[in-house]
Amino acid sequence: MTSTSAPLLTVKNLVKHYGGQPTLLDTLTKRKPVQIQALNSVSFDIRKGETLGLIGESGCGKSTLGRTILRLHEPTSGEINFQGTDITALDTTQMKAMRQHLQIVFQDPYASLNPRRTIAEIVGLSLQIHGLVKTKSEMRDKVVEIIESVGLKAAHLDRYAHQFSGGQRQRIGIARALILNPQFVVCDEPVSALDVSIQAQIIQLLNEMKKQRDLTYLFISHDISVIGYLSDRVAVMYLGEIVEMGDTESVLSNPRHPYTKSLLSAVPDIDNPERKQRIRLSGDLPSPLNPPSGCKFHTRCPFAMPVCSKIAPQSVNVAPNHQTACHLEDKNLVSAA
Numbered sequence: 439m440t441s442t443s444a445p446l447l448t449v450k451n452l453v454k455h456y457g458g459q460p461t462l463l464d465t466l467t468k469r470k471p472v473q474i475q476a477l478n479s480v481s482f483d484i485r486k487g488e489t490l491g492l493i494g495e496s497g498c499g500k501s502t503l504g505r506t507i508l509r510l511h512e513p514t515s516g517e518i519n520f521q522g523t524d525i526t527a528l529d530t531t532q533m534k535a536m537r538q539h540l541q542i543v544f545q546d547p548y549a550s551l552n553p554r555r556t557i558a559e560i561v562g563l564s565l566q567i568h569g570l571v572k573t574k575s576e577m578r579d580k581v582v583e584i585i586e587s588v589g590l591k592a593a594h595l596d597r598y599a600h601q602f603s604g605g606q607r608q609r610i611g612i613a614r615a616l617i618l619n620p621q622f623v624v625c626d627e628p629v630s631a632l633d634v635s636i637q638a639q640i641i642q643l644l645n646e647m648k649k650q651r652d653l654t655y656l657f658i659s660h661d662i663s664v665i666g667y668l669s670d671r672v673a674v675m676y677l678g679e680i681v682e683m684g685d686t687e688s689v690l691s692n693p694r695h696p697y698t699k700s701l702l703s704a705v706p707d708i709d710n711p712e713r714k715q716r717i718r719l720s721g722d723l724p725s726p727l728n729p730p731s732g733c734k735f736h737t738r739c740p741f742a743m744p745v746c747s748k749i750a751p752q753s754v755n756v757a758p759n760h761q762t763a764c765h766l767e768d769k770n771l772v773s774a775a
């Protein structure tokens with residue numbers, strides 16, 4: 439993947455807050471309405487054919503970002519540009535047509551498959567919704583084709599989700615996402631609910647599908663080794679913000695943000711187990727109900743300076759195709775301190 443490919447998807451200043459509207463109880467008790475700041479001014483682009491890996495702790499906003507850019511959750515503000523169209527401006531009918539190109543593979547394949555429908559019905563449903571088949575036999579033919587391409591058999595079509603293993607169910611989830619021939623797929627922790635022995639098979643399948651179908655992925659995971667294996671570029675997320683982003687090799691071999699360094703330090707180094715120094719973070723991820731001021735990482739950062747709690751750092755280039763948002767990279771600030 440070259441850095442000169444055109445962006446397929448551009449996200450600009452995307453914000454997603456939940457709540458914030460006063461309830462009756464808020465009004466009666468004169469309480470401030472609760473607001474969860476899930477995403478704060480997130481900007482990035484994904485080039486056609488690449489895999490952008492999105493990494494961060496549970497609760498940092500990764501899945502919210504994946505769902506918001508597909509408008510499964512409505513954004514609070516910001517732009518989501520897909521091939522020149524701002525999809526935040528589309529009405530329901532236009533968005534339905536757009537969904538053909540934008541699909542998602544969910545984390546928990548069991549929870550996302552309707553237990554009362556057969557696999558043929560689950561996988562074929564979107565063909566019906568989009569009016570892409572005229573007859574039942576045409577639909578079945580297309581379902582057989584996609585089911586076989588993900589490693590299942592036509593004989594499986596009339597079974598129900600509970601009759602499959604976890605890995606098989608995720609293959610069904612992938613078939614459902616790909617049957618409309620999308621261009622862009624959000625893979626939302628697609629292997630984290632699976633046994634380790636099955637994870638590699640599903641990762642391999644996603645890789646093969648990407649090559650065969652010229653797909654572009656946003657691959658969400660909390661596992662940095664999976665992200666490192668699959669991604670052309672990596673974005674590191676902390677409390678609803680991207681704190682570091684760049685080419686995978688650059689970010690993983692030369693991380694610049696203290697949070698990225700701490701994530702990488704937790705990965706065991708099999709060659710040098712003695713030499714690896716773990717950066718342990720104090721405390722838990724702060725609540726998005728009341729995020730810290732300035733740099734949101736300052737409550738846990740081992741390198742925090744007085745300025746960090748007051749001023750939010752801006753993203754700066756630290757290497758070709760590699761940016762981070764940390765005051766330690768602001769040469770003027772560090773020399774003045």
Ligand code: SF4
Pocket residue numbers: 695696697733734735736737739740741742743746751763764765766
């Ligand atoms: Fe740590 Fe300050 Fe950098 Fe934030 S801006 S990561 S608190 S050094």
